[in-house]
Amino acid sequence: MIKGIIFDLDGTLVNSIEDIADSMNQVLSERLFPTHDYETYKTFVGRGVKKLVENSIPANSRDDKTLSECFRRMMEIYDTNCILKTSLYPGIAELLSTLNSKGIKLSIFSNKANELTQKVVKHLFADWKFEKTIGSGDEIPRKPNPKGALFLSNEMNINPDELIFVGDSGVDMETANKAGMHAVGVLWGFRDMEELLENGAQTILNHPMELLKSFD
Incomplete structure (x- = not known):
């Protein structure tokens, strides 16, 4: 029962995909990295923000320093944007x-x-x-x-x-x-x-x- x-x-x-995507795309844009559309982000989410950041950043830029800085920035932006849309x-x-x-x-x-x-x-x-x-x-x-x-x-x-x-x-x-x-x-x-x-x-x-x- x-x-x-x-x-x-x-x-x-x-x-929540638009708020997540918009926030991560802002992080990427600030570093002049390519951004992604909403459908792509649906394949990136599900295993936490650190994994989302790793998936979103270009493969040749995934060094520890960049990942750490982008994660901190994503948390800052998403904390403000998480209930917008x-x-x-x-x-x-x-x-x-x-x-x-x-x-x-x-x-x-x-x-x-x-x-x-x-x-x-x-x-x-x-x-x-x-x-x-x-x-x-x-x-x-x-x-x-x-x-x-x-x-x-x-x-x-x-x-x-x-x-x-x-x-x-x-x-x-x-x-x-x-x-x-x-x-x-x-x-x-x-x-x-x-x-x-x-x-x-x-x-x-x-x-x-x-x-x-x-x-x-």
């Missing part, structure tokens, strides 16, 4: 309201740095109850390490096999399976069905409200 849900944030609950995907508000009304426990686990995760959630999700929200940091390693998911399982007082883990990427599906949770992939985010299935998605959603079938 499913008793709770852990959601990924970017690409699952919110469409970011918004909930269609159907998410209705889904969360329904889940709250049913008393289903909800949490969020993002690979975004914890302070940025908290800022986005505070701004966009004040109308709904979440048991816990965590991003990556010193104590919580990035997905697909399952430590964060298992931490939330403990905080929610729900066994891992009674939890759904919802995400848009192979990293999310891998995390769910490593944690012993039901892996649910969504198709409105940044990755495609093939990636989700290859990494162990047990259920695929085309629309947020389809998640309610798990509680019928």
